[in-house]
Amino acid sequence: MAEQTTRRQQEGQEEMKIDGRLANGNYLVSMTQEEIANVAGYNSGYSIPSNLHEDGRVNGPLVLGTEFRVTKAFHQNRELFGQEKKVRDAAGMLRTLADMMEAAGPSEIIPPANEAPAESA
Structure with a gap:
């Protein structure tokens, strides 16, 4: 041919x-x-x-x-593309949290979730 x-x-x-x-x-x-x-x-x-x-x-x-398992490859790719919005939303949330932490600066101490802040006298 x-x-x-x-x-x-x-x-x-x-x-x-x-x-x-x-x-x-x-x-x-x-x-x-x-x-x-x-x-x-x-x-x-x-x-x-x-x-x-x-x-x-x-x-x-x-x-x-x-x-080749073309249908399987298509569904795997489709699933990955479907997760894109979730990943972008999570990245946005992490950016917002990072901005909040930077704005607080080193003078603010954020206690771990399982510890209560020390009371001042």
Whole structure:
């Protein structure tokens, strides 16, 4: 099969192409190794384990018939993105607490939660 590059690929923008539909309803697609890595949950083609490459070299040609758990990777990424608001809220709260502690300065002593402050005479 002759490889053709599209304008987007030449500009560095990869593009998956649907080439056909199989009798079982699955699709036959053309993808770069980088695109396969991304949909499978890897950072890049270099992140795909070497045992999935024909020659055992990282970023070498992938073994035909290799299966990736794309749905699992999608759900893991979705879960991580769903936690973003919680992380940002917690970071904001910590910033506010740090600002309060800095404003109090070293002259104010904040007793630990389990100790009562010493009473002055």
